[in-house]
Amino acid sequence: xxxxxxxxxxxxxxxxxxxxxxxxxxxxxxxxxxxxxxxxxxxxxxxxxxxxxxxxxxxxxxxxxxxxxxxxxxxxxxxxxxxxxxxxxxxxxxxxxxxxxxxxxxxxxxxxxxxxxxxxxxxxxxxxxxxxxxxxxxxxxxxxxxxxxxxxxxxxxxxxxxxxxxxxxxxxxxxxxxxxxxxxxxxxxxxxxxxxxxxxxxxxxxxxxxxxxxxxxxxxxxxxxxxxxxxxxxxxxxxxxxxxxxxxxxxxxxxxxxxxxxxxxxxxxxxxxxxxxxxxxxxxxxxxxxxxxxxxxxxxxxxxxxxxxxxxxxxxxxxxxxxxxxxxxxxxxxxxxxxxxxxxxxxxxxxxxxxxxxxxxxxxxxxxxxxxxxxxxxxxxxxxxxxxxxxxxxxxxxxxxxxxxxxxxxxxxxxxxxxxxxxxxxxxxxxxxxxxxxxxxxxxxxxxxxxxxxxxxxxxxxxxxxxxxxxxxxxxxxxxxxxxxxxxxxxxxxxxxxxxxxxxxxxxxxxxxxxxxxxxxxxxxxxxxxxxxxxxxxxxxxxxxxxxxxxxxxxxxxxxxxxxxxxxxxxxxxxxxxxxxxxxxxxxxxxxxxxxxxxxxxxxxxxxxxxxxxxxxxxxxxxxxxxxxxxxxxxxxxxxxxxxxxxxxxxxxxxxxxxxxxxxxxxxxxxxxxxxxxxxx
Amino acid sequence: xxxxxxxxxxxxxxxxxxxxxxxxxxxxxxxxxxxxxxxxxxxxxxxxxxxxxxxxxxxxxxxxxxxxxxxxxxxxxxxxxxxxxxxxxxxxxxxxxxxxxxxxxxxxxxxxxxxxxxxxxxxxxxxxxxxxxxxxxxxxxxxxxxxxxxxxxxxxxxxxxxxxxxxxxxxxxxxxxxxxxxxxxxxxxxxxxxxxxxxxxxxxxxx
Numbered sequence: 001x002x003x004x005x006x007x008x009x010x011x012x013x014x015x016x017x018x019x020x021x022x023x024x025x026x027x028x029x030x031x032x033x034x035x036x037x038x039x040x041x042x043x044x045x046x047x048x049x050x051x052x053x054x055x056x057x058x059x060x061x062x063x064x065x066x067x068x069x070x071x072x073x074x075x076x077x078x079x080x081x082x083x084x085x086x087x088x089x090x091x092x093x094x095x096x097x098x099x100x101x102x103x104x105x106x107x108x109x110x111x112x113x114x115x116x117x118x119x120x121x122x123x124x125x126x127x128x129x130x131x132x133x134x135x136x137x138x139x140x141x142x143x144x145x146x147x148x149x150x151x152x153x154x155x156x157x158x159x160x161x162x163x164x165x166x167x168x169x170x171x172x173x174x175x176x177x178x179x180x181x182x183x184x185x186x187x188x189x190x191x192x193x194x195x196x197x198x199x200x201x202x203x204x205x206x207x208x209x210x211x212x213x214x215x216x217x218x219x220x221x222x223x224x225x226x227x228x229x230x231x232x233x234x235x236x237x238x239x240x241x242x243x244x245x246x247x248x249x250x251x252x253x254x255x256x257x258x259x260x261x262x263x264x265x266x267x268x269x270x271x272x273x274x275x276x277x278x279x280x281x282x283x284x285x286x287x288x289x290x291x292x293x294x295x296x297x298x299x300x301x302x303x304x305x306x307x308x309x310x311x312x313x314x315x316x317x318x319x320x321x322x323x324x325x326x327x328x329x330x331x332x333x334x335x336x337x338x339x340x341x342x343x344x345x346x347x348x349x350x351x352x353x354x355x356x357x358x359x360x361x362x363x364x365x366x367x368x369x370x371x372x373x374x375x376x377x378x379x380x381x382x383x384x385x386x387x388x389x390x391x392x393x394x395x396x397x398x399x400x401x402x403x404x405x406x407x408x409x410x411x412x413x414x415x416x417x418x419x420x421x422x423x424x425x426x427x428x429x430x431x432x433x434x435x436x437x438x439x440x441x442x443x444x445x446x447x448x449x450x451x452x453x454x455x456x457x458x459x460x461x462x463x464x465x466x467x468x469x470x471x472x473x474x475x476x477x478x479x480x481x482x483x484x485x486x487x488x489x490x491x492x493x494x495x496x497x498x499x500x501x502x503x504x505x506x507x508x509x510x511x512x513x514x515x516x517x518x519x520x521x522x523x524x525x526x527x528x529x530x531x532x533x534x535x536x537x538x539x540x541x542x543x544x545x546x547x548x549x550x551x552x553x554x555x556x557x558x559x560x561x562x563x564x565x566x567x568x569x570x571x572x573x574x575x576x577x578x579x580x581x582x583x584x585x586x587x588x589x590x591x592x593x594x595x596x597x598x599x600x601x602x603x604x605x606x607x608x609x610x611x612x613x614x615x616x617x618x619x620x621x622x623x624x625x626x627x628x629x630x631x632x633x634x635x636x637x638x639x640x641x642x643x644x645x646x647x648x649x650x651x652x653x654x655x656x657x658x659x660x661x662x663x664x665x666x667x668x669x670x671x672x673x674x675x676x677x678x679x680x681x
Numbered sequence: 682x683x684x685x686x687x688x689x690x691x692x693x694x695x696x697x698x699x700x701x702x703x704x705x706x707x708x709x710x711x712x713x714x715x716x717x718x719x720x721x722x723x724x725x726x727x728x729x730x731x732x733x734x735x736x737x738x739x740x741x742x743x744x745x746x747x748x749x750x751x752x753x754x755x756x757x758x759x760x761x762x763x764x765x766x767x768x769x770x771x772x773x774x775x776x777x778x779x780x781x782x783x784x785x786x787x788x789x790x791x792x793x794x795x796x797x798x799x800x801x802x803x804x805x806x807x808x809x810x811x812x813x814x815x816x817x818x819x820x821x822x823x824x825x826x827x828x829x830x831x832x833x834x835x836x837x838x839x840x841x842x843x844x845x846x847x848x849x850x851x852x853x854x855x856x857x858x859x860x861x862x863x864x865x866x867x868x869x870x871x872x873x874x875x876x877x878x879x880x881x882x883x884x885x886x887x888x
Contacts, residue, residue: 232748233750234747234748234749236748239743239744239745239748241743242743269821336821339821339822339823340818340821340822341822342822343818343822348818351814351817351818352814355810355811355814358810359806359807359810362803362806362810363803363806366799366802366803366806367799370790370798370799374790374795374796374799377795378795378796380783380784380795380796381783381784381785382784382785382787382790382796382799383737383743383785383786383787383788383789383790384789384790384799385737385743385745385788385789386734386745386788387734387735387788387789388788388789388790388799388800391789392800392803396807520730520747521726522758585750616750616755617750617755
């Protein structure tokens with residue numbers, strides 16, 4: 001298997017080089033055949049890499065410990081399911097995964113790229129293959145997943161205990177695909193720039209691929225947060241760790257782009273800016289890879305001190321220069337079609353949105369770099385962690401939420417005071433009332449109150465527009481549901497975006513709830529003793545344990561009471577792995593529902609708060625140290641995930657041919673009032 | 682992991698272990714159910730947990746005390762509670778740990794000396810950004826547009842009629858030159874002007 005793997009890697013390298021060089025030469029010589037054969041060879045490179053991945057997975061599943069990477073990241077004791085995904089548990093294998101998924105995404109991107117990009121396609125392929133060649137070359141030289149083990153002991157070391165979690169099946173593949181995927185929209189725009197298609201030919205391809213990558217990245221981050229919540233055992237889900245930060249930076253720039261690209265799509269403005277955003281995002285993606293692969297920053301996630309860090313640094317710098325050269329070269333051709341007409345317009349709101357997102361990116365970047373800077377310039381080791389990021393990024397994020405409420409209600413081009421009054425009175429009124437009600441009811445966390453006010457602004461703005469839009473449809477004879485749906489399908493990008501905004505509201509509720517209102521206690525309980533936190537009494541029953549081949553498992557059985565009523569029987573656990581001399585805990589989480597809808601699973605009930613229990617120590621005298629937390633609104637964090645996906649799918653779903661031909665009622669009859677349309681994205 | 686173990690060996694574990702020995706004695710006097718701190722006093726516990734969030738576990742990469750359950754963090758949690766009970770304030774306790782483990786034990790750099798730079802750069806960056814944003818917006822408003830600028834005459838179009846017309850011409854220009862075949866192009870043809878009157882004008886001109 002090792003030989004097959006290495007051979008397919010070499011084959012993939014040859015195919016990628018041929019595809020990259022051939023397509024450029026073919027384009028220059030005007031040889032359509034050469035371009036076509038290059039394109040097919042790019043597809044074949046994807047196939048070869050898929051075989052290489054298959055070879056590594058096969059080696060894992062068959063316990064081929066003669067391969068060093070397999071020996072280091074699996075053993076016979078771990079459950080069979082995890083051997084299927086152990087291939088991306090370490091540096092070499094995850095790099096192979098990244099290479100393969102990137103090439104496969106490239107295949108899809110090339111295959112579905114619109115015909116109008118035909119002149120650019122050879123260069124798009126060349127950019128994609130250039131990145132690909134770099135990855136494969138690193139795999140063959142510095143990080144060979146198929147390298148033989150020094151000796152075949154017939155057994156392996158096993159995978160890091162923290163990775164033995166269902167999250168392992170989804171989070172790493174999505175996260176890595178998203179991070180490397182940011183290169184795809186960049187490749188579209190870079191190829192188009194090189195070929196001289198500097199107008200909007202690349203726009204749809206870049207926009208659609210950017211939103212797709214955005215969705216993958218968002219899902220990856222969210223599932224990672226959920227994983228951290230259930231396994232790291234401290235009740236949190238985001239800690240502004242350097243690796244989290246480098247993953248969120250491309251996401252932030254991508255988010256800025258999928259907003260500002262709408263201005264280019266609708267108004268022919270911000271062209272230059274969008275090219276710059278995609279370039280920035282690409283370089284930040286490379287920066288993330290560098291930090292991730294033996295970068296100089298300490299993190300829970302890093303792959304340890306590997307020597308390939310400098311290679312990734314070099315590639316990042318090369319990417320930055322490449323993107324900058326292309327940008328400066330085509331700079332004169334990227335002028336806007338129109339001037340900005342008013343500071344109070346949708347365009348201006350998008351510009352402010354971009355400014356804020358880049359602000360968060362800049363702050364995060366600075367926070368990641370400052371420890372290095374301090375070490376070099378001041379010879380002092382410092383830590384820049386959650387308190388710093390919360391303090392600085394918190395207000396900017398709040399501003400983004402407020403803008404999210406106001407921006408969509410501003411019309412394109414310019415706004416009259418009557419229009420502002422007409423659209424903003426209700427949302428602003430509702431948010432003021434929300435703030436007042438919270439304050440009167442005794443909530444004294446100022447930032448949380450303002451945050452909830454901002455979220456209610458966003459929600460009421462969306463609902464207001466949906467209400468008016470649906471009512472307009474109702475006047476032409478539809479009921480609420482079908483009227484709503486007609487309105488949504490009339491402009492999917494906009495209403496899909498609103499649904500994503502609703503997901504952000506859910507996320508915001510969770511973030512505010514868990515950060516400002518959580519309660520926690522670390523207590524040692526003897527069997528039969530109980531402890532009361534908030535209105536929950538937690539009773540420790542006993543501990544059971546089990547010796548497995550690779551670990552010692554201990555469960556603390558606990559009962560949770562609310563008043564006199566027992567609401568849950570939980571068994572949080574802790575596993576100790578002697579080989580790693582490392583313990584891994586598994587939190588028990590009970591979602592206390594806001595309203596109890598009978599007949600559906602507990603986790604689907606809208607949550608009020610989580611009772612979250614982790615056993616942190618089992619003491620020798622038979623007591624157990626439990627961390628008991630009450631995390632308000634934590635359910636809403638995870639609830640936002642499916643809404644994100646629904647919104648993205650609606651935004652990206654191509655309109656069916658028939659529907660596109662249908663002339664909306666308001667066009668047939670211009671006198672039909674249709675307020676929702678009038679503020680269209 | 683190996684580096685973590687090494688770190689354990691070289692950090693002033695000796696003294697920490699001594700304190701641990703003392704503190705485990707003292708916790709046995711404390712209410713029997715609570716190891717780390719008496720939760721009876723909400724305010725006290727809130728302060729203690731605030732400190733836990735602002736101190737880093739010295740041997741775990743980038744984890745604050747409240748995230749970490751290794752022995753040394755458990756000891757530090759006990760120590761900081763004892764010091765709070767003795768009446769020390771947050772700064773004194775932080776200083777105690779800084780003297781022991783260095784500045785990196787703080788989760789955020791102190792706002793003094795060289796480290797002030799960490800705190801000042803972001804607001805400065807945002808301020809520069811705001812200035813840039815305003816400059817860029819003013820410039821865009823003056824009209825960097827190549828296609829329409831001539832029609833608008835480089836000034837703000839206060840006359841809706843003229844702006845409308847040149848926009849429409851630009852739209853036609855775009856459609857002709859680009860021949861968009863993307864699936865979501867057509868829904869873009871919808872009018873976007875909020876103002877009903879001008880919106881109707883644009884609509885009728887397109888239909």
